Each structure stands twice: as C-alpha cells, then as structure tokens.
Amino acid sequence: MIKKTSIQIFEEKKVRSVWNDDEEKWYFSVLDVVEVLTDSANPTDYFKKMRKRDPELAEYVGTNCPHIEMMTPTGEKRKTIAGDTVAIFRIIQSIPSPKAEPFKQWMAEVASNRVDQMQDPELSIEQAVMDYKRLGYSDNWINQRIKSIEVRKSLTDEWKRCGVEEMQFATLTDIITRTWSGKTTKEYKQYKGLKKRISATI
Structure with a gap:
C-alpha cells in the first residue's frame, strides 16, 4: 500500500491528508476538518462531544474512519483519525457550519486535481x-x-x-x-x- 502524505489548504487553513495509491482516494484528518469548519480551539474535544451526542455517528466513525499516520505540527508522525471523502461528508452533516458546502466543493476539487496531476506531474x-x-x-x-x-x-x-x-x-x-x-x-x-x-x- 503506497501512501503519500500532503497538506491541503482550505481558506488559508491546513488540512492534513494522505493519498492511498491502492484505493486511489484521499484520506483527510478528521480533526483538521472539524477545526476548519468550527474554528474550535480544541477540535479533539469538540469531536468527542459530537460522537457522544450522536451514537449513530460514533458507530459510523468507528467503522469507517481508520487511524492513519500523519505529520504533527512538530514534524513527528503520529496516527490520527482519518476519513475518505464519503466519511468526511457524513461527518460534515453533523456540523452546523456555513463553511460546510464550500468545504465539500473544495474536497471535490482536491480529488479532481489529484487525477489531473497523475496524468501531468508538472501540475503537482x-x-x-x-x-x-x-x-x-x-x-x-x-x-x-x-x-x-x-x-x-x-x-x-x-x-x-x-x-x-x-x-x-x-x-x-x-x-x-x-x-x-x-x-x-x-x-x-x-x-x-x-x-x-x-x-x-x-
């Protein structure tokens, strides 16, 4: 399984992501997404409360969101909860944020850009x-x-x-x-x- 770690930029904020060559799709850091959409100073706590309030979401995340190694702000690799596009869309449904729709469009662009870059590496x-x-x-x-x-x-x-x-x-x-x-x-x-x-x- 070949994974390529990247940092995507949404409205000047960083969203860690990993491209899985075998599955040909992105996995995004769930906590980064939560932070971007909520502006929370503690996205870990915010997401924990989300799952506690919504058992269905908690079950979905447990089944569909693996822990994947990504870079921390200090440059270390640590496992963090991540989701593919479908999983992130499901999580976004539980976050009341005016940024939700723009973020979905941004994710679609990221996926499209990756396909273009595979065909033309100079675009990367x-x-x-x-x-x-x-x-x-x-x-x-x-x-x-x-x-x-x-x-x-x-x-x-x-x-x-x-x-x-x-x-x-x-x-x-x-x-x-x-x-x-x-x-x-x-x-x-x-x-x-x-x-x-x-x-x-x-």
Missing part, C-alpha cells in the same frame, strides 16, 4: 508553488524547496530501480543525513526548525 509542482505562496514563503525559499523535492524524487526513483523496498527509504535517508550533518533526519529538522508543509513525501 505548480500546485505546491501556489500553496507555498499562500502560506507566505519567499520565492527563493519556494525554489529551494521545489529543488529539494525534485532531488528527493530522483533519489527514490533510483532506489526503486535498484529494488529497494519503500519501507527502507526512511532508513537510507537517515544514513545520508547523518553522514553529512551528524544527525538523523528527525534531529536535523528539529535543529533547523523545519516542518514538512505541502506535497512533501517521505
């Missing part, structure tokens, strides 16, 4: 540039980031060609990073204050 880079600009990054930072993504992709493509399993990519990356920096990838990111943002895949 263009989307990343636009997202970075919306987040306020300088052109120089964006250029460096895109170059690093391209280098990373070339490296992983070569590893695949040599028969390296994807589960070994992180280990190889750690070895490379430790060789020139003396730190693991995680330690180096913490040292530099770097956080994975948009369309970054490990």
